[in-house]
Amino acid sequence: MQDQKGAHTMLHVGLNHYLVLSGVLFSIGVLGVLLRKNALIILMSIELMLNAVNLSFVAFSKYAQNMDGQIMVFFVMTIAAAEAAVGLAIAVAVFKRFKEVNIAHFENLKG
Amino acid sequence: MELTAADILFYLFGFVSVVSALMVVFVSNPIYSALLLAVVMSILGIFFFNLEAHFIAAAQVVVYAGAVMVLFVMVMMLFDLKREKEEVARFSILTVLKIISVGVVCGVLVGAGAMITGDGMGFIKVSTTEAPPPPSMLLKSDINAPTKQTTNPEELKDEVVEITQNPQAGVEIFTKYTDTQKLSLKLFSKYIFIFELLSVLLLVAIVGAVALARSKGGTHHVTRGS
Amino acid sequence: MEFTTLSIAESLFLLPMTALFLTACIPITLKVLNKNIEPSNRLTLSIATVGIIVVAVLTKLQGLNPSPLFFGALIFDKMAQEINHTVLAITLFTLFLSYSNVNTKEHTLAEHVFLVLSSATGMMTLASSTDLMVTFVGLELMSIALYVLIALGHEQRFSKEAAFKYFILGSFASAIFLFGVSFIFGVSGTTQMHVIANSAQSLLTNNNLFIIGVGMIIIGIGFKVSLFPFHAWTPDVYQGAPTPVSAFMATGVKLVMFAAFIRLAMDNFFNGSTKLNLIMQILAVLTMFAGNISALVQENVKRIVAYSSVAHAGYMFIGIIAASQASSLDAATATLFYVIIYAVMNMGAFAVISIFERQNRDGLNINNYAGIGFKKPFLGAALSIFMLSLAGMPPMVGFIGKFYVFSSAIQEGYLWLTIFGVLNSLVSAYYYLRVVVIMYMKEPSDEEIKTPGAWPAKAVVAITAVLTIIFGIMSQAIYRPSEKSVTKISQK
Numbered sequence: 001m002q003d004q005k006g007a008h009t010m011l012h013v014g015l016n017h018y019l020v021l022s023g024v025l026f027s028i029g030v031l032g033v034l035l036r037k038n039a040l041i042i043l044m045s046i047e048l049m050l051n052a053v054n055l056s057f058v059a060f061s062k063y064a065q066n067m068d069g070q071i072m073v074f075f076v077m078t079i080a081a082a083e084a085a086v087g088l089a090i091a092v093a094v095f096k097r098f099k100e101v102n103i104a105h106f107e108n109l110k111g
Numbered sequence: 112m113e114l115t116a117a118d119i120l121f122y123l124f125g126f127v128s129v130v131s132a133l134m135v136v137f138v139s140n141p142i143y144s145a146l147l148l149a150v151v152m153s154i155l156g157i158f159f160f161n162l163e164a165h166f167i168a169a170a171q172v173v174v175y176a177g178a179v180m181v182l183f184v185m186v187m188m189l190f191d192l193k194r195e196k197e198e199v200a201r202f203s204i205l206t207v208l209k210i211i212s213v214g215v216v217c218g219v220l221v222g223a224g225a226m227i228t229g230d231g232m233g234f235i236k237v238s239t240t241e242a243p244p245p246p247s248m249l250l251k252s253d254i255n256a257p258t259k260q261t262t263n264p265e266e267l268k269d270e271v272v273e274i275t276q277n278p279q280a281g282v283e284i285f286t287k288y289t290d291t292q293k294l295s296l297k298l299f300s301k302y303i304f305i306f307e308l309l310s311v312l313l314l315v316a317i318v319g320a321v322a323l324a325r326s327k328g329g330t331h332h333v334t335r336g337s
Numbered sequence: 338m339e340f341t342t343l344s345i346a347e348s349l350f351l352l353p354m355t356a357l358f359l360t361a362c363i364p365i366t367l368k369v370l371n372k373n374i375e376p377s378n379r380l381t382l383s384i385a386t387v388g389i390i391v392v393a394v395l396t397k398l399q400g401l402n403p404s405p406l407f408f409g410a411l412i413f414d415k416m417a418q419e420i421n422h423t424v425l426a427i428t429l430f431t432l433f434l435s436y437s438n439v440n441t442k443e444h445t446l447a448e449h450v451f452l453v454l455s456s457a458t459g460m461m462t463l464a465s466s467t468d469l470m471v472t473f474v475g476l477e478l479m480s481i482a483l484y485v486l487i488a489l490g491h492e493q494r495f496s497k498e499a500a501f502k503y504f505i506l507g508s509f510a511s512a513i514f515l516f517g518v519s520f521i522f523g524v525s526g527t528t529q530m531h532v533i534a535n536s537a538q539s540l541l542t543n544n545n546l547f548i549i550g551v552g553m554i555i556i557g558i559g560f561k562v563s564l565f566p567f568h569a570w571t572p573d574v575y576q577g578a579p580t581p582v583s584a585f586m587a588t589g590v591k592l593v594m595f596a597a598f599i600r601l602a603m604d605n606f607f608n609g610s611t612k613l614n615l616i617m618q619i620l621a622v623l624t625m626f627a628g629n630i631s632a633l634v635q636e637n638v639k640r641i642v643a644y645s646s647v648a649h650a651g652y653m654f655i656g657i658i659a660a661s662q663a664s665s666l667d668a669a670t671a672t673l674f675y676v677i678i679y680a681v682m683n684m685g686a687f688a689v690i691s692i693f694e695r696q697n698r699d700g701l702n703i704n705n706y707a708g709i710g711f712k713k714p715f716l717g718a719a720l721s722i723f724m725l726s727l728a729g730m731p732p733m734v735g736f737i738g739k740f741y742v743f744s745s746a747i748q749e750g751y752l753w754l755t756i757f758g759v760l761n762s763l764v765s766a767y768y769y770l771r772v773v774v775i776m777y778m779k780e781p782s783d784e785e786i787k788t789p790g791a792w793p794a795k796a797v798v799a800i801t802a803v804l805t806i807i808f809g810i811m812s813q814a815i816y817r818p819s820e821k822s823v824t825k826i827s828q829k
Contacts, residue, residue, distance in 0.1 A: 011114055011118065012113075012114060012115070012118055013117065013118045013121045013122075015227070016224060016225050016226075016227060017121065017125075018158070018162070019223075019224025019225070019227065019523075020221050020224045020225050021125050021128070021129070021158075022220075022224070023217060023220030023221045023223075023224050024129055024132075024217060024220075024221060025128070025129070025132055025151075026217075026220060026512075026516060027213055027214075027216055027217030027220065028129070028132040028133055028135075028136060029132075029512070030213050030216060030509075031136055031209070031210065031213045032135065032136035033505070033509055034209045034213065035136065035206065035209060035210070036136065038141060039501065039505075040141050040145075040183065040186070040187060040190075041135075041136070041141055041144055042505055043183070043505075043508075044135060044144055044145065044148050044183065045135070045136060046505070046508045046509060046512060047148065047175075047179065048132060048135060048148060048151065049509075049512040049513075049516075050512050050515070051151070051152060051155055051175070052516075053512065053515045053516045053519050054155070054159075054167075054171070055155055055158060055159075056516070056519040056520075056523070057519045057522065058158075058159050058162050058164045058167060059162060059523075060519065060522060060523035061162075061164065062162045062163055062164070064523070064526050066526050066527075067293050067294065067296075067297045068297070068522065068526075068527065068528065069519075069522060069523075070164050070166075070167050070290075070293075070294055071294065071297055071298055071302055072470055072518075072519075072522070072528070073164070073167050074167065074170070074294070074298065075302075075305055075309060075470065075473075075474060076473075076515065077167075077170060077171070077174055077175065078309050078312075078313070079309070079312065079473075079474065079477045080175075080179070081174055081175075081178065081179050082312055082313055082316035082477075082481060083316075083477065083481060083508055083511075084179050084182065084183070085182065085316055085320055086316050086319055086320055086481050086484055086485060086504070087484075087504050087508065088182060088183070088186045089319070089320040089323045089324065089485075090323065090484060090485075090488050090497070090500050090501055090504055091186065091501070092186060092189065092324075092330060093323055093324075093326075093328060093329055093330075093488055093497050093500075094497045094498070094500075094501050095189075095190055096328060096329070096330055097328055097493050097494065097497050098494075098497070098498075101190060103501075219549065220549070223520075223545045223546050223549050224546075226545065227545075227546055300408070301408045301409075302408075302410070302470070303407070303408075304351075304407040304410045304411065304471065305410065305470060305471055305474050308462060308471075308474050308475070308478065309474065311358055311455065311458060311478065312474065312477060312478045312481065314455075315451075315452065315455045315478065315481055315482050315485075316481055318365065318448065318451055318452070319452060319481065319482065319484075319485030320485075322445060322448035322452075322485065322489060323485055323488055323489065326444070326445055326488075326489050327444060327445075327491060327493070328493040328497070333373070
């Protein structure tokens with residue numbers, strides 16, 4: 001970013017700030033999926049990732065003055081909600097069968 | 112360009128959302144994680160409002176924080192989670208490797224996002240610092256009558272033609288209408304196919320969830336004859 | 338064409354997808370109207386069959402349209418028509434297998450049919466999509482139906498665990514794909530592939546965000562088609578899912594995701610960055626090695642086929658890399674051809690496995706196949722045909738497919754890639770021939786193998802075996818139409 005006016009220009013919020021925030025939230029979501037063993041927390045981390053993508057879409061949409069980004073967010077929100085519902089249904093089915101949701105215990109399928 | 116109040120609020124809310132997101136991942140009680148995720152989603156709603164996406168902001172709070180997270184908490188209440196408050200992750204070499212790789216990914220994304228400039232971004236001009244003022248600001252008195260808007264069907268038809276023919280159209284339209292009007296102008300003309308396909312997807316999700324519940328190992332299994 | 342609202346002519350192009358979805362709704366509506374008593378399985382299967390045949394006829398009759406419709410969302414060109422026909426054939430075969438398979442028949446066949454046909458609707462959307470948004474929505478529609486399909490298998494332990502694993506990894510991949518789409522949208526202001534094609538080459542060399550976006554799209558799609566290092570879910574999920582659903586996943590999902598890859602490649606998305614090209618080559622080589630080497634030591638038949646599908650994804654990806662320069666059409670045509678015939682071969686192999694499957698996971702170890710070559714000659718011969726074709730032996734069609742892909746890769750200058758590909762084919766011959774050897778040379782056990790009610794599955798086996806041989810001998814019959822279809826894409 002052009003820095004002729006001094007440090008103040010870099011602090012004024014622009015597209016870069018929103019993208020950085022979106023990237024950080026996305027990475028935290030990825031960390032949650034990789035690190036945690038509780039099935040529900042993994043589902044929540046995936047929701048966090050999808051929200052970070054929504055933020056990135058809306059930021060691009062405003063600064064390019066193009067509505068496509070917001071429409072994409074509309075669709076992603078719907079899909080994420082449907083996916084969360086199906087995922088929770090599967091999680092409930094898993095819990096009913098295995099009596100727990102810790103994925104470290106799901107080793108039935110090896111070999 | 113000096114620091115405005117909106118900037119300070121951005122930094123404040125950004126900090127809170129990042130801290131909450133970290134706590135979603137690292138807190139051992141899943142109910143706390145769910146509520147913290149609802150906090151993150153609400154703060155994202157605030158960001159959407161700041162980015163002049165008013166409809167999306169409202170939908171974010173209502174759908175995500177209000178429906179999806181409530182569903183999560185409800186499902187968590189069904190589980191017996193006393194044994195689940197175990198340690199977050201075993202501290203092993205694999206964990207360190209995972210954290211490092213995620214750190215690398217984060218660095219790449221943040222670097223790419225921070226270094227992008229206004230020019231050289233494809234074939235549209237994007238302003239990274241300045242956007243034209245929104246058509247209706249909340250405190251202005253002419254909130255009910257934005258300028259240069261039209262409800263004349265002939266001109267609306269021209270607007271829709273403009274939207275649907277030109278892939279990058281909408282820049283002029285962007286300043287003329289309110290956010291919900293712009294959203295609907297594009298949604299029901301240009302993206303009508305996806306809109307219809309989503310209804311199929313929702314039906315599939317509903318039938319899938321119900322079928323799963325009523326299947327042989329499900330919670331609502333009904334034996335033959337009833 | 339100047340459309341402000343959709344004309345009837347344009348909407349008629351949606352008729353096949355609509356008809357498919359309505360067919361999906363019929364058995365389940367009958368079930369509801371009948372006070373939740375399951376309609377007879379034969380009735381469900383007949384309704385589904387009639388529906389699929391009607392949709393196939395409609396797809397043929399609707400004609401072609403050379404430019405994108407629905408304001409740039411879909412395109413109904415020859416490639417989409419071919420892929421739609423293949424998807425419908427695979428769906429029909431899957432339903433035949435589901436009717437006979439021990440893990441899917443009875444109890445919930447109406448819901449099963451609904452989900453399979455809805456997933457097929459998503460696949461038809463993916464085949465025609467020219468907009469990254471439509472690709473995402475079609476991908477999600479296909480996947481959500483698949484998650485539930487896997488979970489509905491009768492073997493509780495395995496199905497639920499496999500469904501959960503596939504759901505987690507599939508959603509993770511979709512989120513990564515979406516992030517890539519957001520970067521591409523941010524850089525170019527649109528998500529329509531044919532609009533981005535004009536400037537994609539210069540963007541790919543200069544713009545960091547665009548490269549990262551394309552990379553994340555490759556990662557997202559790569560999860561679904563089991564590229565290295567995102568292939569680890571494949572054996573577990575294929576083994577845990579009911580066999581007809583595994584067959585549907587292994588053939589249908591690969592088919593349409595590689596169609597999406599072909600459209601991206603023909604629109605210059607991979608053209609211009611040597612770094613990206615190198616990474617894609619490394620991915621292809623590692624995928625082939627991972628699949629083939631892991632398959633050598635497997636004992637479970639479904640896991641063998643799962644790892645073999647990983648290896649075949651590597652061969653197909655070689656075709657995509659060769660097509661990425663978009664200078665000639667041979668590579669794209671070869672990849673399209675390979676994906677279609679692979680679907681046919683693999684469906685046949687899964688069909689035989691499905692017939693031999695018993696309850697409680699019996700009948701899936703490779704030693705259960707001892708002596709089957711003589712006890713059940715028809716099925717043994719068919720399985721041999723499929724195994725030899727997958728290994729790439731002439732005169733089966735597998736050989737022709739690999740020949741076309743490798744020769745187009747050499748034509749584009751990827752010598753080392755082709756060498757690795759041929760090497761891997763030779764290595765893979767070991768575990769394919771192992772199955773054939775066990776079937777014919779090993780001492781059979783004395784138990785009687787009964788296969789009740791398996792006539793639809795046997796019909797599938799017969800059809801796919803015949804197609805494998807016929808396409809191998811008369812390969813020009815489907816290669817020429819493929820060539821014509823890919824030609825039309827690049828003339829936009």
